Amino acid sequence: MTKRTRYFMAVSAGIVVVGLGSGLVAYYGGGFPSLSASRSGPSELSYVPADSAVVAFANVREVMDSQLRQRIKQAFPDERGQQEFQEHTGIDIERDIDYVVAAMTTPGAGGLKNNPNGLVVARGRFNVTQLETLAREHGGVVEEYKGKRLVKGSDGDRAHSVALAFLEPGLVGIGSEAAIKSAIDAQLTAHSITANNEMMELITDIDAGNNAWAVGRFDAIANQANLPAEVASRIPPIKTFAVMTHIDGGLSGTLRAETRDDQSGENLRQVVQGLLALGRMSNDPKATALLNSLQLSGSGRTVSLAFSVPSEVFDLLPGIRKEIGGGHLPEQLPKELKQLHESK
Amino acid sequence: MATPSTAPGYLPSALRVFDLSVGEMLWSRRTIFMALIVGAPVLIAIVLRLLDALGAPVFQVNGMQVAGPTVFGMMIWFFYLRFTVPVLGVFYGTSLIADEVEDKTITYLFTRPVPKGAVLLGKYLAYMACTVFVVLPSVVIVYLCVVPMRGSLGGSFLDLLKDLTLLVIGLAVYGAVFAVIGARFKRPLLVGLIFIFGWEQVALAFPGYLKRFTVAYYLQALVPHAMPNDNIVSMIQSFFRENPSLPEALFWLFAIMLGFLWIAAVSVERKEYVLEQ
Numbered sequence: 248m249t250k251r252t253r254y255f256m257a258v259s260a261g262i263v264v265v266g267l268g269s270g271l272v273a274y275y276g277g278g279f280p281s282l283s284a285s286r287s288g289p290s291e292l293s294y295v296p297a298d299s300a301v302v303a304f305a306n307v308r309e310v311m312d313s314q315l316r317q318r319i320k321q322a323f324p325d326e327r328g329q330q331e332f333q334e335h336t337g338i339d340i341e342r343d344i345d346y347v348v349a350a351m352t353t354p355g356a357g358g359l360k361n362n363p364n365g366l367v368v369a370r371g372r373f374n375v376t377q378l379e380t381l382a383r384e385h386g387g388v389v390e391e392y393k394g395k396r397l398v399k400g401s402d403g404d405r406a407h408s409v410a411l412a413f414l415e416p417g418l419v420g421i422g423s424e425a426a427i428k429s430a431i432d433a434q435l436t437a438h439s440i441t442a443n444n445e446m447m448e449l450i451t452d453i454d455a456g457n458n459a460w461a462v463g464r465f466d467a468i469a470n471q472a473n474l475p476a477e478v479a480s481r482i483p484p485i486k487t488f489a490v491m492t493h494i495d496g497g498l499s500g501t502l503r504a505e506t507r508d509d510q511s512g513e514n515l516r517q518v519v520q521g522l523l524a525l526g527r528m529s530n531d532p533k534a535t536a537l538l539n540s541l542q543l544s545g546s547g548r549t550v551s552l553a554f555s556v557p558s559e560v561f562d563l564l565p566g567i568r569k570e571i572g573g574g575h576l577p578e579q580l581p582k583e584l585k586q587l588h589e590s591k
Numbered sequence: 592m593a594t595p596s597t598a599p600g601y602l603p604s605a606l607r608v609f610d611l612s613v614g615e616m617l618w619s620r621r622t623i624f625m626a627l628i629v630g631a632p633v634l635i636a637i638v639l640r641l642l643d644a645l646g647a648p649v650f651q652v653n654g655m656q657v658a659g660p661t662v663f664g665m666m667i668w669f670f671y672l673r674f675t676v677p678v679l680g681v682f683y684g685t686s687l688i689a690d691e692v693e694d695k696t697i698t699y700l701f702t703r704p705v706p707k708g709a710v711l712l713g714k715y716l717a718y719m720a721c722t723v724f725v726v727l728p729s730v731v732i733v734y735l736c737v738v739p740m741r742g743s744l745g746g747s748f749l750d751l752l753k754d755l756t757l758l759v760i761g762l763a764v765y766g767a768v769f770a771v772i773g774a775r776f777k778r779p780l781l782v783g784l785i786f787i788f789g790w791e792q793v794a795l796a797f798p799g800y801l802k803r804f805t806v807a808y809y810l811q812a813l814v815p816h817a818m819p820n821d822n823i824v825s826m827i828q829s830f831f832r833e834n835p836s837l838p839e840a841l842f843w844l845f846a847i848m849l850g851f852l853w854i855a856a857v858s859v860e861r862k863e864y865v866l867e868q
Contacts (some may be wrong), residue, residue, distance in 0.1 A: 252614040259724040266731030266751070273745030444660050444746030 288450045291348040291368045294414060294430040295440040299350040299366075300467030302440060302450065306458040307344045307371075314496040337374070337381040338419075344371040350440070351467065352426065366422035366430055373419055382411065395431050399424050449489050457491040457500060464488075465504065482518075484511050486548075499555040505548050512548040519543055519552060601712075604705035608713025609720070616714075616721045621682060625722070628678060629729035632670040636736035643740050659740035660747045666733055667754050671726070672814060676758060677787040677807075679722050680765025685779035687714040687770050687855075692864050701864075708856030715770055715852065722762045727755055757813040764806050764844050767851035774858040806847060812840040 288304070295302055310316055333339050352364040375396075379389060382398040390397050392412070399410035412420040412427045414434070420427050433439040440446050449462035465485040484507040492500030506512040526538045542553040599607065616622075639662070688711060691697035700710050731751075738747045765787075772786070773779040794801040795808060802808040812834040835843070 248610050249614045252617055255617065256720070256724050259728045262728035263731050263755075266728075266735055269735065270744050270748035270751055273743060274748040275745075442743045442746055444743060447743075447746075448661060 288447075288453075289346065289348055289370075291370060291418065292441055292450070293439045294368050294420060294434045295348065295350040295366070296352055296426075296429045296433045297438050297440055297443045299352050299440050299443075299446070299463075301351040301461060301463030302446060303349040303461035304346065304459065305349075306346045307340060307369075308346065309458040310494050311341050313494050315494055315498065337378045338369075338371075343373060344369050346370050350426075351463070352429065364423055364426040364429075366420060366426040368414065368418065368420045368430065370418050372417060373413075375413055378411065378419075387411075392428055393431050393435060397424070397427060445487070449487055452489060452503075453491050457493050459494060460489070460491040462487070462489040484508075485515065497555065497557045500553070502552045502554070503545070504550045506550065507548070509547050512545065512550055515550045516543065516545060519550065599705060601706055601709050604709035605712040605716065608700075608705065608710050609716040610713075612714050612717035613720050616683070616717050621686070622721070622725075624682065625679060625725055628675050629725055632666055633729050633732050633736075636666070636733040640736045640740065659738045660750070662740075663734060663737045663747065664750070666737065667730070668814065671730065671754075671758055672761065672810065675726060676761040676810075677765050677791075679726070680762060680769050681780065681783035681787060683718045683722060684715075684766040684769025685773035685783045687711060687718060687773050688859060688864075689773045689779050697864055707860045711770060711774065711856050711859045712852070715766060715855075718766050719763060722766075723759055726758055726762065730754060730758065753813065757810060760813070760841075760844055760848075761806070761810050764810070764848045764851075767848045767855065768806060770855040771851045771858065774855045774862065806844070809835060809840040809843045809847075812837070 292302070329340055338344065347367055347369045349365070349367045352366070379396075379398055383389070387398045387400060390399070396413045397410055398412070400408035408424055410422065410424040410427045412431065414420050414431070420430050422430070440450075446462065453460045453462070465488050468488075469482070469485075485504045486507050487505045489503040490500065491503075492498060504515060506515055520543055523538055523541060523543065526534055529535070537556065540555045540557075543551070544553065545551040688697070691700060701707060734747070734751050735744070738744055738751075768786075769779070769783050772782050776782045791805045791807045794805045834840075
């Protein structure tokens, strides 16, 4: 073997060793993902633990400012949930929050068997002093965890007590104490959801125009749904899901599911198609109008169901109907809805 | 009185032929072709990385963003598995003996006191060294360039290991198959190209047992990435795709490799190569 050949092989082997070494360090250390940086999704994902089974996002500002929200608000003026939340936490959802990132870690993680560990990270404008005072008034205790201020409930159950953490200026985390602490750890060790390729691929597939979305492993929500065994056994094996929606005057979006294999994908498409056909057989024009807005697609392991509910459909909701006086019929209303409107 | 020297054993003979052949094979004109084949994905990966750094929407497909690991998986399918591995196998595997016959130098090899089968084995090992030392660095560079874009090196590390392993297995199996073709057929390159771009593609697109007589059927079962449906043929192939289990795939790949290597070695041992004047 000539010297030239030996040099070539040494350089070649060196490249492979460097590549494998980098991958190995990244695999064990979890340090490289933050450098290699996922630029998809909000930066707050760095607080979401890597083992989260479900991740969701909502642009609260856009949703609150949407026509749909305004109409619902006018239709249900006595709704007090928002006000009660403000009384307990001091946070005015409508004014203080820009957007939220929510996550649910795998049930059973952190010793919480059969209990999902919920976490909400909210970006907005928060008065730290006021929030702390309010928490103390409700018997809360303030402590520090790795340099972050934590306000937690006074009850003894550490894992289940709700805690509030001031993660950064304008960023708070709300959830169980265990979830909040694992969020802080995830950010500090750079071992967050951004290092989880499976979840990040789902997040990057979210279309930019959506103002609310959720992605995750289907088994995590199926376990929580406590479905009857008969029903659960008939659902084709779904691996992951993604729901994305744009809320404005109406509601439009996509529900996407990834099955374990192509055969399961085909089965799921057939199940959904069957359900849609069954629904269309009913004589309820409201249901027919909604079903007509659904569009089933996908190939291989992917099953997609696009939906688009125009604002006119919401006019048929009892509260909103009353609000608009049950009067004029919008020009663009589907014929099924016109029939329904005329029948009432 | 000088004692008569004994002929070296099978393996030492093969290693001696390997030592002689590896440099010859690596610095031949065929290497330029190989560099072009494995250099293309590297170049594409670097360009993608640069464009992404400049903010160009290079990873958008139908309005959706695609993560680096997904692109890496697609590149493994398109560039390496479907093209580089079989094509390198054809070009190098068929030439192991055919080149010596064509250059009329096989006589010099066969007059040495080494088993004829060891000549083929040594040349096969040289082929493996040449291709592995060129293909693997190319894959690693693509991994380092593409995966960090909206993905993580750590998250795709196990996939990289699987990819490298399956590419080495692919080169070994295709090399053995085409070594037989090179040793037995008169126009081995043509037969080899018909095998990979004709037989394998058609057999995979039909339902039934035919696909079991291809290398791709077993090799594709090892791929950790989703099979892309980029054209009609691959859509049909994915429609009729059925994956053998991992142990079954590995068993058949090793069986094909060892079986074909043995057939190739026996063919070289028995065949009388008549050099055209």
